Amino acid sequence: MTDLTLADGVAGILLLAxxxxxxxxxxxxxxxxxxxxAAGPRVRAQRTAIAAAMGPVWEANHVWLIFLLVGLFTAFxxxxxxxxxxxxxxxxxxxxxxxxxxxAFTFQTHGYEAAGELAPWGAAFGAASIIAPAxxxxxxxxxxxxxxxxxxxxxxxxxxxxxxxADLALLAVALCAYLAATFLMxxxxxxxxxxxxxRRRAFGAAIVSGVLALIGLxxxxxxxxxxxxxxxxxxxxxxxxxxxxxxxAAFAVWRRSPRVARVAVAAQIVFVLxxxxxxxxxxxxxPDFTIHGxxxxxxxxxxxxxxxxxxxxxxxxxxxxxxxxxxxRNPAA
Amino acid sequence: xxxxxxSRAIMGTSLGFHIVFAVxxxxxxxxMFVAEGIGLWxxxxxxxxxxxxxxxxxxxxxxxxxxSGTALSFELGLLWPGFxxxxxxxxxxxxxxxxxxxxxxxxxxxxxxxxxxRLSPLAHWLTGIPIAISGAASSLFVVMTNAWMNSxxxxxxxxGRVIRVDPLAAAFNRSTxxxxxxxLVSAYLVTGFAVAAVYAAGFLRGHGxxxxxxxxxxxxxxxxxxxGLAGITGDTSSRFVAGEQPxxxxxxxxxxxxxxxxxxxIGGVPLPDQHRTVLAIxxxxxxxxxxxxxxxxxxxxxxxxxxxxxxxxxxxxxxxxLMVGLGLALGFCGLLYWFLAARRxxxxxxxxLLLALVxxxxxxxxxxxxxxxxxEFGRQPWIIYGVMRTSAAATTTPALGPTxxxxxxxxxxxxxTLARLLLRLAQRERQNATPIDTAPRR
Numbered sequence: 001m002t003d004l005t006l007a008d009g010v011a012g013i014l015l016l017a018x019x020x021x022x023x024x025x026x027x028x029x030x031x032x033x034x035x036x037x038a039a040g041p042r043v044r045a046q047r048t049a050i051a052a053a054m055g056p057v058w059e060a061n062h063v064w065l066i067f068l069l070v071g072l073f074t075a076f077x078x079x080x081x082x083x084x085x086x087x088x089x090x091x092x093x094x095x096x097x098x099x100x101x102x103x104a105f106t107f108q109t110h111g112y113e114a115a116g117e118l119a120p121w122g123a124a125f126g127a128a129s130i131i132a133p134a135x136x137x138x139x140x141x142x143x144x145x146x147x148x149x150x151x152x153x154x155x156x157x158x159x160x161x162x163x164x165x166a167d168l169a170l171l172a173v174a175l176c177a178y179l180a181a182t183f184l185m186x187x188x189x190x191x192x193x194x195x196x197x198x199r200r201r202a203f204g205a206a207i208v209s210g211v212l213a214l215i216g217l218x219x220x221x222x223x224x225x226x227x228x229x230x231x232x233x234x235x236x237x238x239x240x241x242x243x244x245x246x247x248x249a250a251f252a253v254w255r256r257s258p259r260v261a262r263v264a265v266a267a268q269i270v271f272v273l274x275x276x277x278x279x280x281x282x283x284x285x286x287p288d289f290t291i292h293g294x295x296x297x298x299x300x301x302x303x304x305x306x307x308x309x310x311x312x313x314x315x316x317x318x319x320x321x322x323x324x325x326x327x328x329r330n331p332a333a
Numbered sequence: 334x335x336x337x338x339x340s341r342a343i344m345g346t347s348l349g350f351h352i353v354f355a356v357x358x359x360x361x362x363x364x365m366f367v368a369e370g371i372g373l374w375x376x377x378x379x380x381x382x383x384x385x386x387x388x389x390x391x392x393x394x395x396x397x398x399x400x401s402g403t404a405l406s407f408e409l410g411l412l413w414p415g416f417x418x419x420x421x422x423x424x425x426x427x428x429x430x431x432x433x434x435x436x437x438x439x440x441x442x443x444x445x446x447x448x449x450x451r452l453s454p455l456a457h458w459l460t461g462i463p464i465a466i467s468g469a470a471s472s473l474f475v476v477m478t479n480a481w482m483n484s485x486x487x488x489x490x491x492x493g494r495v496i497r498v499d500p501l502a503a504a505f506n507r508s509t510x511x512x513x514x515x516x517l518v519s520a521y522l523v524t525g526f527a528v529a530a531v532y533a534a535g536f537l538r539g540h541g542x543x544x545x546x547x548x549x550x551x552x553x554x555x556x557x558x559x560x561g562l563a564g565i566t567g568d569t570s571s572r573f574v575a576g577e578q579p580x581x582x583x584x585x586x587x588x589x590x591x592x593x594x595x596x597x598x599i600g601g602v603p604l605p606d607q608h609r610t611v612l613a614i615x616x617x618x619x620x621x622x623x624x625x626x627x628x629x630x631x632x633x634x635x636x637x638x639x640x641x642x643x644x645x646x647x648x649x650x651x652x653x654x655l656m657v658g659l660g661l662a663l664g665f666c667g668l669l670y671w672f673l674a675a676r677r678x679x680x681x682x683x684x685x686l687l688l689a690l691v692x693x694x695x696x697x698x699x700x701x702x703x704x705x706x707x708x709e710f711g712r713q714p715w716i717i718y719g720v721m722r723t724s725a726a727a728t729t730t731p732a733l734g735p736t737x738x739x740x741x742x743x744x745x746x747x748x749x750t751l752a753r754l755l756l757r758l759a760q761r762e763r764q765n766a767t768p769i770d771t772a773p774r775r
Contacts, residue, residue: 056446056447057443060436060439062439063435069406069407070429073428074421074422074425074426074428074429077422080414081414081415081421082418084411088728088732092736100743102399103747106392106393107393107754110392110393296422297498299499300500303426303501304426304429307430315437315440318436318441319440322440322444
């Protein structure tokens with residue numbers, strides 16, 4: 001039984017990494033969305049606030065993805081290979097988005113001083129910030145709906161071209177934007193007009209993501225019976241918590257309590273992911289791959305767990321220091 | 334082109350692009366740490382200004398390294414699903430350790446780049462330590478996985494499935510010591526010569542201010558120490574390869590018949606169809622002597638192995654010759670610089686020497702890239718030496734051609750933009766320089 005417990009534990013760690021990436025990097029992607037849609041009399045101030053908020057942390061936030069990929073191919077190598085084959089196209093497009101987003105952001109922020117506005121890269125930053133979460137969302141939809149099979153051949157549209165995937169792609173972008181808007185409300189607490197800009201954006205994102213989430217539930221019910229049964233089975237309580245946080249977040253935005261709103265939006269993302277994961281347990285990528293059936297030999301799982309534990313001893317205080325210095329009481333100082 | 338060729342082309346392009354930023358990610362933090370440390374110790378504004386200037390450039394370089402490294406994490410699966418399904422559980426340990434090292438580097442780099450005003454000078458300087466250490470650790474960890482592809486150990490497979498793994502034995506395989514150390518010192522070598530080239534060019538264009546007079550000797554100090562170590566570890570590597578992968582060794586030396594008292598072929602063109610290397614300068618018995626210490630020892634040639642196990646002899650031999658030749662020239666450049674400095678008791682800034690140093694920058698990158706060509710082309714047809722052929726590991730997806738074209742364009746765009754921004758940044762920094770930085774030359 002030890003073997004099973006360890007594999008489940010590693011799967012749980014990977015879920016936490018996915019959650020951390022979704023929330024932290026999600027907010028960074030959302031920042032890119034608002035950079036693209038910066039408008040009104042404070043365009044420059046909006047973009048400066050976004051760059052200041054993302055600058056010190058986006059690379060660290062991005063590493064959760066590396067962590068997730070490496071953990072997946074170490075602990076569940078056949079699953080990593082099957083996902084890479086079946087979802088070749090969405091992953092490749094998301095990867096291009098990730099590359100261009102990071103490069104464009106860096107060119108813009110660090111190059112601005114030297115070269116001024118870099119027109120194509122400014123637009124690339126925004127566009128890539130939409131492409132990356134959208135295609136990762138579509139890929140997640142394909143996995144959750146059970147469309148990735150062990151024998152998935154080289155068909156580039158397998159599973160991820162569906163109404164549900166389209167909806168989840170848009171929902172992923174909308175949630176990133178929503179999350180970023182509430183984060184930016186916190187960052188701009190010293191500048192009421194600028195904060196009002198992001199508050200309006202948070203409202204817009206709240207409505208859009210709410211509608212897309214409800215459409216997603218209907219689509220899951222009608223078109224993805226596997227996902228629907230998972231969400232309404234063991235995952236139902238987590239799903240309900242996620243849904244309850246919808247109105248809480250919107251209310252907090254209306255009440256100008258960005259710190260509460262930030263947590264409530266993040267909670268929606270976290271609990272939806274957990275509802276899906278807990279609902280489909282013990283499957284890792286349903287229907288063909290279970291956690292226990294696809295896990296690496298036990299020594300690998302043990303070595304990975306020890307590495308992660310040892311790594312966390314160094315990582316946790318470092319992350320605490322990073323966020324303490326840049327996201328403390330006076331983030332704009 | 335078939336999928337195996339395209340997969341190799343995409344992976345090779347991605348690796349060749351990423352490695353340039355990866356080595357600077359290892360070496361630059363050490364230079365920044367030393368410059369800032371001297372600046373704090375001596376209350377020298379120019380040293381501190383140098384550290385700040387390097388940090389601005391490094392922010393750009395590191396980000397491109399981070400995103401191109403992410404591409405590789407994805408491409409391992411997207412291009413080589415067969416390889417990853419087999420070996421993920423075996424080589425995952427050093428990859429995860431590398432993940433943590435990269436995480437630490439990213440976190441402390443965030444503190445370093447954005448913390449000049451938020452941290453005390455001492456605290457800021459200290460954040461440089463985890464950056465430099467985790468940068469070096471990343472290199473050590475990630476090269477372990479490549480070493481495993483050369484010396485696969487630490488697992489038991491049955492029917493194509495890995496059933497038992499000893500992750501530590503896999504990480505610390507026979508190739509690890511030589512490959513790891515040789516790559517690490519090469520990273521410092523490339524950084525040293527690349528930075529030296531920038532400041533040598535500055536001197537040549539008449540920008541030789543206080544910063545240049547500090548930066549060039551510091552970079553050359555790193556370069557000369559690293560070249561010496563790269564020479565020693567390179568020699569060890571070659572002799573190790575002779576025993577571990579005799580086919581690769583025969584290919585890099587262009588040796589076809591198994592020969593007692595084998596000569597060293599310098600230059601030359603291997604003709605695999607005719608089983609001979611032509612136009613080479615041959616030094617009798619030297620290959621046997623260098624490889625075994627005995628001038629009459631027998632060295633196995635390519636003819637001792639079936640031809641379908643040969644790598645591309647032309648590429649491997651040519652790359653190896655270029656790496657060794659340029660490596661020796663770089664080492665000579667470094668020694669010459671310090672010989673002149675010691676004799677004159679002042680760093681030399683002769684025009685001919687500066688021109689040579691400008692050329693040494695790109696040459697050091699070519700040296701490192703050709704070194705990887707020897708490792709990778711020389712291991713073919715295997716992706717895991719003796720265990721799995723590259724052709725069995727590649728993806729079967731139909732969309733590889735366009736992917737290759739798009740990635741080429743993206744890397745080209747990133748490289749050109751980065752180069753343009755770094756040049757502009759240098760220009761702007763000079764214009765904004767405070768008087769202390771531009772104190773007249775002696």
